[in-house]
Amino acid sequence: MDISGIKTIEHDVLIVGAGGAGLSAAIEASSRGVSTGIVMKSLLGKAHTVMAEGGMAAALGNVDARDHWKIHFRDTMRGGKFLNVWRMAELHAKLAPDRVRLLEEWGAVFDRTRQGLINQRNFGGHRYPRLAHVGDRTGLEMIRTLQDHGIHQGIQVYMECTGLDLLKNEQGEVNGIVCMWRETGNFTIFKAKSIIFATGGGGKAWDVTSNSWEYTGDGFAMAYEAGADLMDLEFNQFHPTGMVWPLSVKGTLVTESVRGEGGILLNSEGTRFMFNYIPDRFKSETADTEEEAARWLAGDQNARRPPELLTRDVVARAINDEVKAGRGSKHGGAYLNIATQRSAEDIKRKLPSMYHQFKVLAELDITKEPMEVGPTCHYFMGGIRVDADTTMSSLSGLFACGECAAGMHGANRLGGNSLSDLLVFGYLSGKNAAEYAQSKDSHSNIDQDQVVAIIKNATAILNRESGSNPYLLHEELEQNMQKNVGIIRTRETLEAGIAGIETIKESYQSVRAKGASQFNPGWHEALAMRNLIITAEAVARAALMREESRGAHTRADFPGEQGYWHQYNIVSSKGDDGQMHLRKAERKKPDPELERIAKSTIEDLEKEVAQERTTVNT
Amino acid sequence: MARRKFRIYRGDNEQGQLTDYNVDVQEGMVVLDVIHRIQAEEAEDLAVRWNCKAGKCGSCSMEINGKPKLSCMTRMNEYKEDETITITPLKSFPILKDLVTDVSWNYEQNERIKPVKLAPEAKTDRGYVMYQKDVDRIQEFRKCIECYLCQNVCHIIRDHEKKDTFIGPRFMIRVAGLEMHPLDTEDRLPELKKEFGSGMCNITRCCTDVCPEHINITDNGIIPMKERVVDRFYDPVTIMARKLWGPPKKKLPPIPEELKKG
Numbered sequence: 001m002d003i004s005g006i007k008t009i010e011h012d013v014l015i016v017g018a019g020g021a022g023l024s025a026a027i028e029a030s031s032r033g034v035s036t037g038i039v040m041k042s043l044l045g046k047a048h049t050v051m052a053e054g055g056m057a058a059a060l061g062n063v064d065a066r067d068h069w070k071i072h073f074r075d076t077m078r079g080g081k082f083l084n085v086w087r088m089a090e091l092h093a094k095l096a097p098d099r100v101r102l103l104e105e106w107g108a109v110f111d112r113t114r115q116g117l118i119n120q121r122n123f124g125g126h127r128y129p130r131l132a133h134v135g136d137r138t139g140l141e142m143i144r145t146l147q148d149h150g151i152h153q154g155i156q157v158y159m160e161c162t163g164l165d166l167l168k169n170e171q172g173e174v175n176g177i178v179c180m181w182r183e184t185g186n187f188t189i190f191k192a193k194s195i196i197f198a199t200g201g202g203g204k205a206w207d208v209t210s211n212s213w214e215y216t217g218d219g220f221a222m223a224y225e226a227g228a229d230l231m232d233l234e235f236n237q238f239h240p241t242g243m244v245w246p247l248s249v250k251g252t253l254v255t256e257s258v259r260g261e262g263g264i265l266l267n268s269e270g271t272r273f274m275f276n277y278i279p280d281r282f283k284s285e286t287a288d289t290e291e292e293a294a295r296w297l298a299g300d301q302n303a304r305r306p307p308e309l310l311t312r313d314v315v316a317r318a319i320n321d322e323v324k325a326g327r328g329s330k331h332g333g334a335y336l337n338i339a340t341q342r343s344a345e346d347i348k349r350k351l352p353s354m355y356h357q358f359k360v361l362a363e364l365d366i367t368k369e370p371m372e373v374g375p376t377c378h379y380f381m382g383g384i385r386v387d388a389d390t391t392m393s394s395l396s397g398l399f400a401c402g403e404c405a406a407g408m409h410g411a412n413r414l415g416g417n418s419l420s421d422l423l424v425f426g427y428l429s430g431k432n433a434a435e436y437a438q439s440k441d442s443h444s445n446i447d448q449d450q451v452v453a454i455i456k457n458a459t460a461i462l463n464r465e466s467g468s469n470p471y472l473l474h475e476e477l478e479q480n481m482q483k484n485v486g487i488i489r490t491r492e493t494l495e496a497g498i499a500g501i502e503t504i505k506e507s508y509q510s511v512r513a514k515g516a517s518q519f520n521p522g523w524h525e526a527l528a529m530r531n532l533i534i535t536a537e538a539v540a541r542a543a544l545m546r547e548e549s550r551g552a553h554t555r556a557d558f559p560g561e562q563g564y565w566h567q568y569n570i571v572s573s574k575g576d577d578g579q580m581h582l583r584k585a586e587r588k589k590p591d592p593e594l595e596r597i598a599k600s601t602i603e604d605l606e607k608e609v610a611q612e613r614t615t616v617n618t
Numbered sequence: 619m620a621r622r623k624f625r626i627y628r629g630d631n632e633q634g635q636l637t638d639y640n641v642d643v644q645e646g647m648v649v650l651d652v653i654h655r656i657q658a659e660e661a662e663d664l665a666v667r668w669n670c671k672a673g674k675c676g677s678c679s680m681e682i683n684g685k686p687k688l689s690c691m692t693r694m695n696e697y698k699e700d701e702t703i704t705i706t707p708l709k710s711f712p713i714l715k716d717l718v719t720d721v722s723w724n725y726e727q728n729e730r731i732k733p734v735k736l737a738p739e740a741k742t743d744r745g746y747v748m749y750q751k752d753v754d755r756i757q758e759f760r761k762c763i764e765c766y767l768c769q770n771v772c773h774i775i776r777d778h779e780k781k782d783t784f785i786g787p788r789f790m791i792r793v794a795g796l797e798m799h800p801l802d803t804e805d806r807l808p809e810l811k812k813e814f815g816s817g818m819c820n821i822t823r824c825c826t827d828v829c830p831e832h833i834n835i836t837d838n839g840i841i842p843m844k845e846r847v848v849d850r851f852y853d854p855v856t857i858m859a860r861k862l863w864g865p866p867k868k869k870l871p872p873i874p875e876e877l878k879k880g
Contacts, residue, residue, distance in 0.1 A: 042669055042677065044725065045764055050675045062744065101745045107734035109753050109760055109799070115874050116747035134757065140674065141760060151725075152733050183714055212669045246646020252672050352761075357672055360691050361648070471658040515663030519715040522662030 001452045007188045008446075011037040011156065012437040013430075014177065014192035016163045016219065019047035020139070020419060021402025022198030023146035024099075024426025025433070029196075030153045032434040037156040037190065039179055041214050044159055045147045048200055048212055049422065052139025053255035053353065054123055055131030056419035058096035062113050063120040064128035064301070068609040069093040070597050071127050076417060077598040078281065079125040079311045080381075080410025081551040081561060083232070083569070086590040086598075087388035088408040092417070092424050099423035100132050106149040108141050110134055122260040125311040125414040127285075127602065136255050136351045142419055161188070162527065163218060165454045166195065166226040166398065169444035174226065174397035176446055178454045182524060185517025187455055189446060193437035196429045197223060197393075197400040201380035202535035203236075204528075206486075207478040209377040210242055210253040216528035217535030219404035223384045224534055224580075229394040230572045231406040231585070232382030233535070234542035234553045237413055238487050240315035242376025244333035249361045251376040254336065254354060256415040258371075259308040261350050262297045262341035265319070265334050266370065267327035273334075274307035277318040282310060285602060297341065313412045313552045316375040320487050323374065333374030339367055375487055379418065381409040381552065382542070385571060390432040391425055394573075397436065401429035406569075411551025459517075461526045467512030470526035477504050477529075477536060485540045490557045494544040501537050508533060534580075541582050542570040619644050622694070623702040624652060626664070631713040636704065637661075643694050649705065650678050650689040653717075665716040673830055676765030680717050681706045686767040688830050708770040723781055724766055727789045730813065736801040740870050742877040749871055752800035759795035759839055761831045762788060768825035768835060774818050784815040787825035791839035797846065800871055811847045819844070 013029040015022045018040035030036040040047065061067040073093035077084055104110060104118065110132050111119040120129040134141040151157070160182040167176035167189070176191045202217030203209040224230055241254040259265075267273050278286050286307050287293040293306035308315065319334045329335050338347055344367035348355050351366070358364045358371060384393050384400040386407065391399045402422050409417060461470075477500075484497030508530065513523035548562035549555050568584040575581040590598075597605065622643045625636040639656050650668055657664050666689075668678040673691040680689050683697075683704055697703055711719035740746050768787040774780050785793075793806055793814065810816045823836045833839070849856050859866075 043667070043721070046669045046675045046677050048669070050763075051670045051672065060745070104746055105736060105741075107796075107799075109757055111757075112748060112750040112753060115877065116749045116871060117745055117877075119750075134760070137674070137761065140763065144760065144762075144764075148728070148733060151729050183718075212671065212675075214669065247644065248647045248651045249671070353674065360673065360693070362646075469658075469662070471662065475658075513662060519665040519718055520663040521657060521665060 001456065003448060003451055003455065006451070008191060009037065009188060010191045010443060011035045012193050013037075013196065013433045014039065014190050015196045015198060016177065017047065017198035017200060017402070017404070018044060019049035019198060019200060019402060020142050020146065020422030021426040021429070022047070022196070023143070023150050024423055025196045025198055025401055025430035026155045027146065027150050027153055028427045028430025029434040030155045032431070032438075034434045034437050036154070037158060037192075039158040039161040039163060039190065041162050041182070042160065044157055045143055047143060048214060049139045049143045049419070051210070051212075051253065052142070052419055053136040053253065054257040054260065055121060055133030055138045055416050056096070056100055056142070056423065057123065057126060057130045057414065057416035058100045058132060058420050059093065059130065060097050060100065060118060060120060060132065062115070062117040066606060066609065067128045067130060070609060071605060072096070072130065073594070074598050074600065074605060075126050076414060077410070079412055079414040081412060082410065082566060082598065083550060084410030085388050085407035086594045090594055091388065091428070092408055092421060095424045095427070096420040099427060100420065103142065103145055103423065106145050108145040110141070121257060122305070122309065123415045124256055124259065124309045124315070126416065131260070131416040133257070135349070136257050136353050138419065162524065163222060164458055164527065166222050167446055167450050168226060169447070172227075172396065173444070174395055175444045178451055180458060180527070183519055185520065185523070189451060191443045191446060193440040193443060194397045194399060194433040196433045197384060197398065197404050198402045198426065198429070199404045201383070201403045202532060203377045203379070205477060205481045205532050205536045205539070206377035207482040208242065208251040208375075210239060210251055211377065216532045218528065218531045219400065220383060220538065221531035221534040223393060223395070223398060223400070224538070224572070224574055226395055226398070227574060228398060229385040230383065230538055231385035231569050232542070233380070233538040233572060234546050234570060235381035235411050235551060236377060236539060237312055237379040237381060237552045238316045238375040239378035240312055240319055240375055241336055241373035243362065244329070244372050244374040245331040245362060252357070252361070253376065253378070254371060254373050255351070256312070257351060258336060258338050258354060261338065261346075263308065263336050263338040264306070264341060265308050265315070265336055267322045267334060268329060269327055273322055273327070274310065274315065274318055277314060277321075278307050278310065279314060286310065311412055312415065316487060317554060319374055329372045331372050333372045335370040336373045337370035339369060379403060379413055381411065381413055382406045389428070391429040392432065392436070399429045399433045401425040411553060458527060461511055461513050462517060462523055464510065464512040467510040468507045470511050470513060470522055470529055473504060473507055473511060474525060474529055474532070477501070477532060480504065481536055485536070485543060488554050488556050489543050490555065491544065494540055497540045498537070498544065501533065501540060505533055537580055538572045541580060542572060545570050545582055620699055622699070624656070625702060625704045626653070626656070626716070627706045628664070628716055629713070630715055634713070647694045648690055649682055649692045649694065649703070652694065653689065653705070665714070665718045667718055674763060676763030679708055679765045679767050679770065681709060686770050686828050688765055688767070691830060708766065710770045710776045721766055724764070724769055724786070724788065727785045728792065730785070730809070731789060731793055731796070732804050732806055734796055734799060734802050735804045737803050737868070737870055740801045740873070742873060744877055746801055747871055747873045747877060748800045752871055755838065756795045756798050758833055759791040761833055762791060763831060764788065765830060767828045767830065771824045771828045773822065773824060780818065784818040787819075787835045787840065789814070790816065790819070790843060791833065791835055794839040794843050797843065803868065805865070807847055807850050810843060811851055816840070816844050816847050
């Protein structure tokens, strides 16, 4: 195969993925004077960040002045069931406020407080109103701001360009990536001194998902194929509130802001069931009567938070349990009612896109009627294993940030911590990848054999005379994951899930896309399927290995958190035999000060923070 | 469930034809669902752009029975059961393949607009100060999901092919959002008048009619911008005032005492 005609593009730093993390990384790298390029599967400004609704969490203290990075950090660790990489949660809580304010400087127009500052709203698992937001379209504001700022920073933008696989030099360092242009089907070699993956998650492995077609685990799989470590893949967040009806929109996200603004969850008997699902760890901080919850909504600072605002893992399981017990809504979910809690005018002002979404897609007026909601696959806590400070993966030259990186959120992510994660770790990736690139005098040589192998793999799918249909194969995988690797798992279902994945892997060997290479969604689907299968396998195998229930990972056969498993992360990588290998990696001991903060009672920590402030002011 | 008839454009900018498909349509389906079903069952290589499937990303713009719409937010029950539904790509942009068009011209327009530049005096240790009432009107413009339906339907762009003379409704409101930003200190009116062609728009409101976000593009965005251009460049009183005293200084929102530095 002659590849001399294939175009090569050179950059110091190349970013793959243009959501909030990728754009933040690109802006930071470019500001350091290195040649920066960014490739993306969709058009600029369409990445999944655009769908984020609720807001970005940062201890700005604009609404409740008691907030502090220590309390945000504590909330994050508790939400993550203490499996978070301590240092990442610390960096996130400390850096988020400045990154949010910088976004404002770049043109973001957040909702305002009476004082004229960035307004903040309540969200699950956050002690205080903490989410900087714009109605319920915060992600759109974020991506548009980064896009409009980014296009003036000298970054080269490559749209509708799909990464296929990484290239490495003789020293085993990442030195490039082969990409395919969706419009033409042509290939290009990107040479780079460092590469940042900001490729998002792999929620398209499930049938009921809030994720778009782009979420096929590309970053996980490309990193894995190149020899990088993946970590914590068993932790998949099922968002408690996805639409359940009509079927064609099953899984579409209903923002947590509905509950943040006071929305309540009811079963078919009209019971506000979340009061029955308050875990011991959160009992002292959660309202136990409807009366107290109502006072909280009215703004009483001494009232505790309603149980609807418990962490997502808890709420998702509660809805699941209610449906299983025969108390589900008409179409098999729970009722989410904001109509009885807020005026129609408030709802339209604070939740305009939810109002619109239900009106059009379900012909339902949320200012008058309850919504029907149920769990939907939403987010990967796990991903590419990275160093907390540099965000570099176990492969030299490969960095990762945002959803595709592991560690920040532990076993369960708090709502609102994703957008701030994108800002903080996007920035750190951009900074460190640029510094890494600056330490290299020149680009290393591309190994032609690697390029040929990647291109041959991709074109074989188009050249087959017959073979399996990529769309149907994808559906098969979705059904398998939904049935066997869902919210509640057992050894039995997981083993069945893995067997299912093995069968799908076999069929994939003969997958075939009809038609030519120009803008061919069937071919694109087939290429993405390789990544999705690797992702699904890593999830199912890690879920089988972790014999406990922690955060978003629930094993019906191993209920409750186990002290033993708290000491380990599960790491998966590709062995020399070409098979997926899993191992338990012992976690680093936490910094004693961080451990003290995370394990303090809320009362003690609030006192400590208040005292610190008095000392500073006097 | 009912079997429904569809005609979809297959081809590129040079040649193509409407191809017939019959699909079983279930309750609640939108047009994009139908396209996906056709892809999975009959035409694997049928090209279409989409992402969020909830009207938030603006990727799946197309013309449905001649009307520019987001296919993910167009429910099948908007049409009669026996009606054949014709789906074609956006007319104002070159067709790449099937329902996918080359919208790069829009990205080029955006790059021509000077970015936001906030007044440093409005910055406190706690961030910039501006009030909800100051930002309400620009938040309306910032709801834009860049679906380019307004660009597609604007007759200056669509019928007269004057892409080189008018930046289009989407970018008129982008400029309006910056010019009306309570803290922005940049001046974009000279280019708005000359290069961006604000005078080309004759307020037929076609853009406003198709906006899936219900942004009042014409009345709240374009008209105020046209007025500012007229004031600046055609009103003899303002022209004289600017000559004598220079450009008027923007009045910034007041900073509360407790946020002032020192």
